[in-house]
Amino acid sequence: SQTIHQWPATLVQPVGSPLSLECTVEGTSNPNLYWYRQAAGRGLQLLFYSVGIGQISSEVPQNLSASRPQDRQFILSSKKLLLSDSGFYLCAWSSLDEQFFGPGTRLTVL
Amino acid sequence: GENVEQHPSTLSVQEGDSAVIKCTYSDSASNYFPWYKQELGKRPQLIIDIRSNVGEKKDQRIAVTLNKTAKHFSLHITETQPEDSAVYFCAARRQSNYQLIWGAGTKLIIKP
Numbered sequence: 025s026q027t028i029h030q031w032p033a034t035l036v037q038p039v040g041s042p043l044s045l046e047c048t049v050e051g052t053s054n055p056n057l058y059w060y061r062q063a064a065g066r067g068l069q070l071l072f073y074s075v076g077i078g079q080i081s082s083e084v085p086q087n088l089s090a091s092r093p094q095d096r097q098f099i100l101s102s103k104k105l106l107l108s109d110s111g112f113y114l115c116a117w118s119s120l121d122e123q124f125f126g127p128g129t130r131l132t133v134l
Numbered sequence: 135g136e137n138v139e140q141h142p143s144t145l146s147v148q149e150g151d152s153a154v155i156k157c158t159y160s161d162s163a164s165n166y167f168p169w170y171k172q173e174l175g176k177r178p179q180l181i182i183d184i185r186s187n188v189g190e191k192k193d194q195r196i197a198v199t200l201n202k203t204a205k206h207f208s209l210h211i212t213e214t215q216p217e218d219s220a221v222y223f224c225a226a227r228r229q230s231n232y233q234l235i236w237g238a239g240t241k242l243i244i245k246p
Contacts, residue, residue: 056232066238067236067238070233121166121183121227122183123180125178126177128177
């Protein structure tokens with residue numbers, strides 16, 4: 025069966041520090057991969073999606089970037105965090121219709 | 135661009151009553167409409183979905199209806215229980231790149 029992992033689960037970072045969040049998927053090949061951000065009490069904002077290795081589409085311009093170095097690995101990065109980057113970051117994968125979400129990383133930028 | 139509107143933003147119902155959440159979409163070519171449930175602090179999980187060739191789908195206490203002409207779909211929960219309390223998101227699949235366009239969410243509160 026397929027599983028999706030994200031780490032870390034929680035993270036507290038100072039403004040201006042770098043960020044790296046990792047997501048890996050097991051049990052499937054060539055999945056579509058997604059990064060979402062969810063501000064407290066708000067909806068799901070799609071940040072990036074990828075249909076294959078090295079293929080990244082950005083939905084919202086911002087100080088974040090994404091990379092897909094391997095088929096089942098998706099990384100979200102920032103060189104300098106802003107206060108507004110705080111939120112719940114969710115990675116997801118899909119093959120056909122349904123999107124399956126990872127457990128999420130709760131990021132607090134102070 | 136394509137968008138999905140979801141109403142209400144908050145819904146409070148008495149335990150045992152029914153709850154209805156409605157969504158409208160703008161892309162007439164959309165053909166897949168999932169509903170996700172997100173409990174506090176947890177990940178969203180699919181509870182039911184419907185494709186455009188079907189008008190209604192039911193799974194125990196949960197049902198979804200789709201009106202393609204009016205471009206709206208609804209989630210119906212009957213005999214609500216405390217564990218139904220959560221935020222519910224609707225979505226419509228964009229035909230241009232098959233990505234999901236999400237509604238803003240409905241916070242469902244079940245009063246004992």
